[in-house]
Amino acid sequence: MPRSAGSPHRGVPAVPGSFESEMATDPLKPVALVSMPTLSARFPSFQLALLKPTLESEGLPVQTFSLFMYFGTQVGWRLNETLSEVYPCMLGEWIWTKAAFGDFAAGDGYFETYRDDLETICEKAGCSLDDLRRLRETEAPAFIDFCMTSIDWSRFGVIGFSVVFQQMLASLALAKALKRKYPHIPVMMGGATFEDDIADEIMKGCPEVDYVHCGDADETLAPAIRRLYAGQSMAGIPGMMWRNGSQVAYAGRAPNLADMNKTPVPDFDEYFYARKEGGYHDYGQAEEVLLPIETARGCWWGVKNHCTFCGLNRAGMEFRSKHVENVIQQLDELSRRYGILDFNAIDNIIAPEYVDQLFQRLGEANTDLRIHYEVRPSLTRAQLKQMRKGGLFSIQPGVESFSTHILKLMRKHTTGVRNLELIKWSTYYGINNLYNILLRFPGETREDYRAQCEVMSKIHHFQAPWAVAKARADRGSPMYAEPETQSVTRLVPSPCYDYLFPKDRFDLNRVSYYFEHEMGNTLEDHEYGEIFEAVEEWQERWRREPRPYLRYRKTWATILIEDGRNGSPRTTAYSDDYASLYEYCADARSLREISAKFEDAGWVGPALEELVEKDLIVHLDQRYLSLALPENPYF
Missing domain, CATH: 3.80.30.20 (tm_1862 like domain)
Incomplete structure (x- = not known):
């Protein structure tokens, strides 16, 4: 876990009172940007890497936390990488249900519904169905505790979660734990997951989430955070969804960023730190970045x-x-x-x-x-x-x-x-x-x-x-x-x-x-x-090795087609006009194009029939396409 992330600031107390008033007294508290499991460790969070310099260019201090890079340290990287694949059963979400919502999904219904998928996952990950149950019961809640104790969250002015596929429930689980300990620090979520209706439903069902940002955040997130720090309402800030008493208020989706040239070069420094600190760098089967x-x-x-x-x-x-x-x-x-x-x-x-x-x-x-x-x-x-x-x-x-x-x-x-x-x-x-x-x-x-x-x-x-x-x-x-x-x-x-x-x-x-x-x-x-x-x-x-092949080599006017598609290699030679026809059909050609190329020669029709019959050319959509790949690497 990022030991240096919170250690210089340990012991900084939370300021009592509402988070609006707290923000107004300390406008330069850093913003925490968090990316939770379940994601592959091979791929950095682009969202964190882009938002950090975007907010910093507006004078807001930011610290990013690629917490998904530490889950494999706890459960094993082979299992983490398998969980990161989005299966129909959404196992990478399900394991966080207890930490997020309690025991509502504790029965065997999930395993009965998705037994085939889960057994396939177990085979790939080298684990058992009981191991998957333990992930939900003990490992996922323990990881939330780990996140809570390894970072001094009290020093942040707002904690933001970037949420894409299979990150929702882990994010909600940590948000709930944070709210329990730091009720005055606002929690904000955003990311590609949050279409308007999904965002509204999360706001209504998850009191630990104070704000959701919907749409491109490039030009609207910084003004929203400044309003938070000033203790002002979010009314009128495009993209922001917030609580207005018992109701959820929404200023409408943020507009699409019109000029992509405005986006900064992303900052992946923290990802590379986490890659080493979390242990993925030393994992024997780690993929290159x-x-x-x-x-x-x-x-x-x-x-x-x-x-x-x-x-x-x-x-x-x-x-x-x-x-x-x-x-x-x-x-x-x-x-x-x-x-x-x-x-x-x-x-x-x-x-x-x-x-x-x-x-x-x-x-x-x-x-x-x-x-x-x-x-x-x-x-x-x-x-x-x-x-x-x-x-x-x-x-x-x-x-x-x-x-x-x-x-x-x-x-x-x-x-x-x-x-x-x-x-x-x-x-x-x-x-x-x-x-x-x-x-x-x-x-x-x-x-x-x-x-x-x-x-x-x-x-x-x-x-x-x-x-x-x-x-x-x-x-x-x-x-x-x-x-x-x-x-x-x-x-x-x-x-x-x-x-x-x-x-x-x-x-x-x-x-x-x-x-x-x-x-x-x-x-x-x-x-x-x-x-x-x-x-x-x-x-x-x-x-399979060796792979099937269909290739040809060429002399001056002869092609030698070597066919190893079906286990019985054979070589067929064509010269002169037939060779020219075959190469001309390297790109799909209509009969009209072929006839024009070879001046309506009488041999063309029989040649095409022979090549199609031998499965050396395919006739599809009224076009002829040669199937053999040139052996020459400079074609």
């Missing part, structure tokens, strides 16, 4: 077409991005300060101008910086090549399907073959591709999935999907907000919330993020079996 950066907010695609299943950017869809020069300066300063070259852009989608301008600059400089981005699947081979040279090493694209019909249903407005091209070339360029296959959309057909399975059987040499799953109606998605347009009925909170929030204190419909539903005009559950099996087989073969 992937430093978060934020170069844009919102989603330019969602402004035009909000994907039906996407619950992100509910109130902040408007797209804003930093200038390319500012992004480069930030990367330079962070890599100089921390000696880190690997970065995770937490943007929901890459700014279009970065594809060419940013990565061209990085490539021309021959840097060894590596960046992960979320992208549209419309990137071309040439763009991927340039971006790889500029340091793009990982992407999360909106692939979701190889069926153009299903992609239209989910408002993706791309095509199956375009998605296939992206996976082909990201595999070739060694760009880790974290994509998913999604199922269950109104209007889908059996043929949509049969055709996808047929394509998948031919491409085991391309990187496999991260996961296959049915689409959810997450809070904020069109499936949630416009259920009638998506044939959604019986929209109810996920069963896990029955075991996270006491129903006598919370309306689960207003505090939940994940929902379950019924949907009309879709296949029956058993009809998805084939595609689940197809993806699982693909994943298993991709994990």
Whole structure:
């Protein structure tokens, strides 16, 4: 635990009276910013790192506490890292229910409902179901005690919690303990979790929370804290929710920050201190740091077409991005300060101008910086090549399907073959591709999935999907907000919330993020079996060594296609026109394009038929795409 955090200030007493009057007498008390479990220790809290210099630029002293970096010290890092993955059962929240709310969820109902998920977690974490029970009964409450005794909280003027996925209940548990000991220190919460209705429900059900900030805090949090310190009302401060007697008052959501160039370079000093002090640095299986950066907010695609299943950017869809020069300066300063070259852009989608301008600059400089981005699947081979040279090493694209019909249903407005091209070339360029296959959309057909399975059987040499799953109606998605347009009925909170929030204190419909539903005009559950099996087989073969391969080498006018996809390697040679045709279809081509290229030659049709029949070319969406990857690394 951060021994130096409170030791110089031990023994500083709390000032009696209301917290408004206390703030007015000591306007320079520091602000504590806290990030609680359950999060992976590999990833710093970007929220703390950004808010610290933001508030300090306004003259407010700040100290950050990455308390999630110490939970693994107590329960073991293997278990902590497993808990940090957001499973359907939300175990990373459930373990804090006793510390936050008492024994309402102490029965076996949770384990009966989620036994399969919990057993999978135990296998991965190397623990038992009884160990999970002990986490809730003893380890989580003990960690709250640990937080209380290791820091002198009395020296702070306000204690703020940043809350993202699986941090709500741990934050409420510590807030409750803090209020019990320091009733005059205001507790404030904020973060991406707090949509307006969730914030209102937390305020109504949790008296330990005095304020919630909703929306971008860049320009409104500092004025709110200054009002606190002056003993003034929050009325009129955008984003602030507060108590007005027995009622909850709200000034409306804070506006989206219009100019992203105003945000400062984040300060990760305390994270690196906690990484060593908490012991993760010495953990044998510790992952290298992937430093978060934020170069844009919102989603330019969602402004035009909000994907039906996407619950992100509910109130902040408007797209804003930093200038390319500012992004480069930030990367330079962070890599100089921390000696880190690997970065995770937490943007929901890459700014279009970065594809060419940013990565061209990085490539021309021959840097060894590596960046992960979320992208549209419309990137071309040439763009991927340039971006790889500029340091793009990982992407999360909106692939979701190889069926153009299903992609239209989910408002993706791309095509199956375009998605296939992206996976082909990201595999070739060694760009880790974290994509998913999604199922269950109104209007889908059996043929949509049969055709996808047929394509998948031919491409085991391309990187496999991260996961296959049915689409959810997450809070904020069109499936949630416009259920009638998506044939959604019986929209109810996920069963896990029955075991996270006491129903006598919370309306689960207003505090939940994940929902379950019924949907009309879709296949029956058993009809998805084939595609689940197809993806699982693909994943298993991709994990196996050696991996399946389909590659070709080229002489002057001959290509040698080596096919090791199905356990019986074979080599096929094509020369002259056939070789030229195969390479021309390296990017998906229509028959019209092919005919024009080869001047309507009579051999083209039979050649395409042969190559498709041998599964060396795929014919999808009226286009032909070669499946073999060039052996030449400079294609």
